[in-house]
Every structure is written in C-alpha cells, then in structure tokens.
Amino acid sequence: MARASRPVSRRQAWWLLACAIAASAPLVQQVPLWLALATASAFIWRAALTWKHWRLPPRWLLVILVFAGTVGVFLQYRTILGRTPGTALLVVFLALKLLELRAARDAVATALLCYFLVLGQFLFTQTIPTALLAGLTVLVTTAALLAASDDRPSPQEQLRRATLLLAQAMPFMLLLFLLFPRVQGPLWGIPQDRFSAVSGLSDTMAPGSIAQLSQSDAIAFRVKFKDAVPPQSQLYWRGPVMPRFDGRSWRVAQTQGAYPEVPYAGQGAQVDYEVTLEPHGKFWLFALEMPASLPPDSALTVDYQPIARQAVRNRLRYTQSAWPEATAGIREAPTLLRDALALPKDGNPRMRAISAGWQAEHGENGAAILAAAESFFNQQLLFYTLNPPLLGPDMVDEFLFDTKRGFCEHFAAAFVFALRAAGVPARVVAGYQGGEVNPVDGYLEVRQYDAHAWTEVWLAGRGWVRIDPTAISAPSRINTNLAAAVPAGEALPFLARANLPWLKELRYRLDAVTNGWNQWVLGYNPQRQRDLLATLGLKEPDWRSMTAILAVLCGMVLLGLTIWILRNRLRVDPALAAWRRFTARLARRGIVWQAWEGPLDFAQRAAAEDRHHEQDIREIAALYARLRYGPAPDPDDLIRLKTRIAAFRP
Numbered sequence: 001m002a003r004a005s006r007p008v009s010r011r012q013a014w015w016l017l018a019c020a021i022a023a024s025a026p027l028v029q030q031v032p033l034w035l036a037l038a039t040a041s042a043f044i045w046r047a048a049l050t051w052k053h054w055r056l057p058p059r060w061l062l063v064i065l066v067f068a069g070t071v072g073v074f075l076q077y078r079t080i081l082g083r084t085p086g087t088a089l090l091v092v093f094l095a096l097k098l099l100e101l102r103a104a105r106d107a108v109a110t111a112l113l114c115y116f117l118v119l120g121q122f123l124f125t126q127t128i129p130t131a132l133l134a135g136l137t138v139l140v141t142t143a144a145l146l147a148a149s150d151d152r153p154s155p156q157e158q159l160r161r162a163t164l165l166l167a168q169a170m171p172f173m174l175l176l177f178l179l180f181p182r183v184q185g186p187l188w189g190i191p192q193d194r195f196s197a198v199s200g201l202s203d204t205m206a207p208g209s210i211a212q213l214s215q216s217d218a219i220a221f222r223v224k225f226k227d228a229v230p231p232q233s234q235l236y237w238r239g240p241v242m243p244r245f246d247g248r249s250w251r252v253a254q255t256q257g258a259y260p261e262v263p264y265a266g267q268g269a270q271v272d273y274e275v276t277l278e279p280h281g282k283f284w285l286f287a288l289e290m291p292a293s294l295p296p297d298s299a300l301t302v303d304y305q306p307i308a309r310q311a312v313r314n315r316l317r318y319t320q321s322a323w324p325e326a327t328a329g330i331r332e333a334p335t336l337l338r339d340a341l342a343l344p345k346d347g348n349p350r351m352r353a354i355s356a357g358w359q360a361e362h363g364e365n366g367a368a369i370l371a372a373a374e375s376f377f378n379q380q381l382l383f384y385t386l387n388p389p390l391l392g393p394d395m396v397d398e399f400l401f402d403t404k405r406g407f408c409e410h411f412a413a414a415f416v417f418a419l420r421a422a423g424v425p426a427r428v429v430a431g432y433q434g435g436e437v438n439p440v441d442g443y444l445e446v447r448q449y450d451a452h453a454w455t456e457v458w459l460a461g462r463g464w465v466r467i468d469p470t471a472i473s474a475p476s477r478i479n480t481n482l483a484a485a486v487p488a489g490e491a492l493p494f495l496a497r498a499n500l501p502w503l504k505e506l507r508y509r510l511d512a513v514t515n516g517w518n519q520w521v522l523g524y525n526p527q528r529q530r531d532l533l534a535t536l537g538l539k540e541p542d543w544r545s546m547t548a549i550l551a552v553l554c555g556m557v558l559l560g561l562t563i564w565i566l567r568n569r570l571r572v573d574p575a576l577a578a579w580r581r582f583t584a585r586l587a588r589r590g591i592v593w594q595a596w597e598g599p600l601d602f603a604q605r606a607a608a609e610d611r612h613h614e615q616d617i618r619e620i621a622a623l624y625a626r627l628r629y630g631p632a633p634d635p636d637d638l639i640r641l642k643t644r645i646a647a648f649r650p
Contacts, residue, residue: 008106094117118141207395242428455467
C-alpha cells in the first residue's frame with residue numbers, strides 16, 4: 001500500500017508522457033480535429049507541469065474537463081459506443097489522466113490505458129506498418145510501466161529490460177496465436193462500424209466509370225495457381241453481369257434464383273487456383289471463366305455470376321476451379337433471353353439502322369450477325385484511351401461515329417447495343433482481365449487498373465459466348481497489359497508504368513511481404529487453424545484437448561524460461577553470488593541480512609554485533625557495493641571480493 005501511494009517522479013512523468021504520445025499519435029486521423037488539438041494541448045500542459053515543477057490542476061477542473069470531453073464525443077458521434085467514439089473517449093481519458101499523476105497507481109492506470117489504445121489501432125487498420133508502430137508503442141509503454149516501480153535505471157536500461165520482458169512473452173504469444181480457438185471474422189467487425197467505404201467495381205456501369213477505376217493501383221485480389229498460370233488472353237475474371245440498360249447505364253439484375261452447383265458440364269483441362277479477395281462491399285466473388293466449382297457459402301446466379309452469402313467486407317480467401325472451354329446456357333430460359341434483348345424505345349438511330357440491316361440480311365442467324373458486328377467494329381478504327389470524351393444522350397452513336405475514343409465500357413456497351421438492335425441476345429460482363437505475376441512469391445496480382453468489361457452473346461446451339469470488343473480495336477490490352485494499349489503520353493497509374501524497372505522490383509518485394517502478412521497473420525482463420533492441427537495429428541480437437549495442449553506447452557515454455565533465467569542470473573552476477581556466500585556465513589552467527597537492506601547499512605549493523613571482524617565486514621561490503629552499484633566496476637575488484645570472502649571465517 002505504501003508503494004502504491006508513492007508520488008510520481010519527474011522521470012516517471014516523462015516516461016508516461018512518451019508512451020501516451022506514442023499510443024495516441026497513430027489515432028489522430030481517426031478522431032475529429034478538435035479532439036486531436038485538445039489532446040495535443042493536454043500533452044503540452046503535462047510537459048510544462050513536469051518541466052517547470054508546477055502544481056497539478058485541481059480535481060474540480062479535471063472533472064469539468066472529463067465531462068466536457070465526454071459530451072463533445074457524444075455530440076460528434078451521437079453515441080459513446082462503437083469503435084470510433086469508444087476510441088475517441090479513451091483518447092480523452094488518457095490525455096486527462098496525465099494531468100492527475102499523483103501516485104504510482106495513477107502511473108499504472110495510464111500505462112494500461114496506453115495498452116488499450118494500442119489495441120484500438122488495430123480496429124481501423126491491420127497493416128504491417130501498424131503492427132510495427134504498435135510494437136514500438138508496447139515497448140515504450142512497458143518501459144514506462146517498469147519505471148513506475150523503479151525509475152533509477154537509465155532510459156537505455158529501461159528499454160533493454162522492457163525488450164527482455166517482451167522477448168520472454170513472445171513464445172506465449174505465438175502459442176496463443178496458433179492454438180487459441182479462432183472465431184470466424186475479425187474481432188474488429190463491430191456492427192455499426194463495419195460498413196466503411198471500400199473501392200472496386202460497382203453494380204452499375206456508365207461511360208467513364210471503369211476508366212476512372214483504372215486510375216487506381218490498389219490490389220483487387222491475388223491468385224495462386226496450382227499449376228502454370230494460363231496465358232494472359234485467358235485471364236477473364238468474371239464479376240457482375242449487367243443485362244439491364246436504361247439508355248445511359250448498365251445495371252445488375254435482381255437475382256431471382258441461384259444454383260448451389262454449376263449447371264453446365266465441364267470441358268477441357270480444369271484450372272485450380274486460390275483467390276485472396278480484398279474487401280469491396282458487394283456480394284459477388286471473382287472467378288476465372290467459367291467456374292467449375294463454388295467456394296463455401298456461395299452460389300451461382302442464373303447468369304453465372306458467383307456470389308457470397310454475405311457482402312465481402314473483410315479479406316476473403318477461397319479455392320476455386322475453372323473450365324476455360326465450358327459452354328453454358330445452351331438451353332437458356334426465355335425470360336433471360338428477353339432481358340438480353342431489351343432496349344429503350346428510342347436513341348442511337350444510326351446504330352439501330354445498321355443493326356436493322358444486319359438483321360434483314362441474315363435473319364435469325366446469330367453467328368452471321370455476330371461476324372458482321374465484329375467486322376463493323378474493326379472497320380471503325382476506334383481508339384482505346386483512359387481519357388474518353390464526354391458523351392451525350394446518343395452515346396453509342398457518338399462513340400462509334402463521332403469521337404471514336406473510349407475505354408472498355410464504351411466498347412462493350414456499344415457492341416451489346418448493336419447486337420440487341422439486330423435481334424441477338426447479348427449482355428455486359430464486368431470484372432478484371434489479366435494480372436501480373438509477382439516473381440518473388442509467385443502470386444498473380446490483379447489490381448484495380450485491370451478492371452475490364454466485355455460482352456456475352458447467346459448463339460443457338462452454342463449458348464453464351466464471350467466476345468471482347470476491346471480486343472478487336474486494341475488487342476494489346478488483352479494480350480499484354482494496360483500500358484501497352486493506351487496511346488503514348490496518356491497518364492497511367494503509377495505502378496502500371498513500364499519505364500520504372502526499379503520501382504517494379506521494389507513493388508514486387510513489398511507486395512510479397514504484404515501478401516505473406518495477409519495470408520499467414522491476418523488470414524489465419526478457423527480453417528487454417530484446423531489444417532495446422534490436422535498436421536499435428538489432431539483431426540477434430542475439442543475445447544478439452546485444446547486446453548490441455550495449451551497448458552502443457554505453456555508450462556514447458558515457462559519451465560524453459562525459468563531455467564534460462566536462473567542460469568543467466570548466476571552467470572552474469574557473480575558479485576551477488578559471492579555476497580550471498582558472505583551473508584550466509586554471518587547468518588550462522590545470528591547476523592541475518594534482509595533482502596531490503598543495503599550492503600553498507602548491513603555492514604554497519606553486522607560490525608556492531610561482531611567487533612572482532614568489524615574491519616573485514618566493512619571492507620567486504622564496500623567492495624561489493626562498488627562492484628554492484630558503481631559506475632564502472634573494476635574486474636580486479638571481483639577477484640579481490642571473492643578472495644576476501646573465501647578467507648573470511650567469522
């Protein structure tokens with residue numbers, strides 16, 4: 001109790017201020033500006049109090065500030081519950097706790113608040129820099145906690161002791177991480193906070209929408225193939241299918257039914273792979289055409305679009321297979337074919353007239369009309385560009401006959417319109433095309449600038465056939481990449497530029513590290529834990545067996561650490577071992593050394609009780625104190641100490 005009431009020293013105050021700043025700084029972008037400024041003001045106030053030896057503010061003022069901070073957080077978020085308001089409230093409490101540091105118990109409470117805020121960082125982001133910064137904050141906070149009990153060691157020594165403590169805790173952390181039962185989904189998925197904005201393909205497509213998305217370098221998903229990576233021209237990652245057209249935008253249809261299994265037969269060689277999908281906030285999954293299997297908790301819509309049971313708001317990993325040569329929809333439902341023919345009543349008269357000519361010439365021969373459309377698009381000399389001009393109400397006519405410049409959505413939309421106007425069912429498919437293999441880890445990286453749109457045409461006897469009108473005018477986009485297709489001089493996404501080989505090499509390595517972190521740390525889900533336990537011989541472990549395994553392993557680690565600490569302590573502190581031999585000899589004479597008693601104080605008491613050896617006792621104690629607490633111990637003093645103690649026979 002006396003220790004808990006000891007006042008906080010200046011050195012302890014500086015330590016606590018340092019760990020408070022380290023814990024709060026990463027959260028500045030998550031709290032409102034007024035709170036960040038108020039917190040910084042409180043830290044400056046605390047620094048001034050420590051530096052100038054000013055008195056702490058009165059308690060009534062702190063009560064008012066706590067009330068004002070709580071009300072401010074409530075007015076900002078209309079609640080004090082949830083991820084962001086809860087974190088903001090902890091920042092308020094930490095900043096004000098620094099202003100009432102009076103006793104050691106306040107120092108301990110401040111350090112514990114810092115630990116909570118370190119955990120709060122992971123409620124917003126779980127990247128490698130976040131983990132490194134959190135580790136540094138934990139180190140400083142642990143050093144501050146050590147200083148709360150003993151502030152005499154230097155800052156370097158406190159950090160060394162904190163590092164040693166954390167290193168000893170590391171085996172327990174790894175055991176708990178690997179073996180403690182995992183829950184499905186992250187702990188940071190608080191319901192009212194989980195619907196944050198994410199980027200990716202939308203369920204609508206209008207002129208310029210995908211072109212805008214293609215300015216982003218962000219990863220959409222990563223793929224690990226079981227065998228060789230297919231050619232670039234076959235890497236069509238199927239996403240949302242858009243059959244609805246209102247004259248301006250293409251939209252996903254409301255799915256009325258879904259297949260629990262693929263409804264078509266496989267053809268050709270099967271391609272097996274694993275996808276690590278970044279969160280995009282929608283239900284669809286991306287799969288190589290055509291899907292041969294479905295991931296768990298997913299289904300296939302009537303237009304062969306893989307969808308998850310829940311929106312993808314967390315990173316998702318699933319295994320998948322594909323039949324690149326499969327045919328689907330040979331006996332398609334009449335309602336779907338009618339949807340694939342629907343057009344507005346008016347608009348784009350020039351293209352309608354040309355399509356009517358194809359229909360008059362070829363009748364119901366869809367293959368012949370398709371060949372005519374492909375020939376027509378090839379003759380138009382269309383240009384592929386990331387900066388398409390704005391289009392008016394007759395956007396198909398303006399694109400094909402006036403501007404002749406567009407991105408993949410312009411090509412796909414115009415092609416589908418032309419076929420529908422000629423009586424051939426067609427629809428737009430959005431997704432991603434291509435990707436780039438990272439030579440460091442072998443994963444295919446598909447980025448947002450790989451977003452693409454193509455068409456599907458229904459032909460009698462053949463079902464749905466993929467036709468990419470972009471490949472007609474810009475084949476390099478499909479066979480190579482985005483940079484090879486756009487005209488020279490156009491601004492490309494930074495990581496898509498081909499003239500920066502050093503940047504690519506650096507990007508490969510950083511992406512490989514990030515992917516490893518995502519796969520083995522953030523992606524360590526219940527399934528991966530079950531796989532690990534299966535390799536250890538535990539097919540279906542229950543909580544009893546898991547508890548027993550954890551207890552045994554943690555006990556073994558604790559025993560190993562205990563043996564190491566005891567051996568290390570005796571090895572690195574021979575002066576203390578010699579001193580204990582000395583005090584043991586005096587104890588046999590009834591002069592017992594107390595652990596709390598300093599060597600010089602003990603020598604004074606022992607000398608008073610044993611006048612015959614007074615000089616020896618005082619000299620041995622002085623020699624030990626110089627070795628134990630002196631600034632630069634002399635190795636020769638240790639030899640002299642051992643010699644004097646060996647000769648001491650009270």
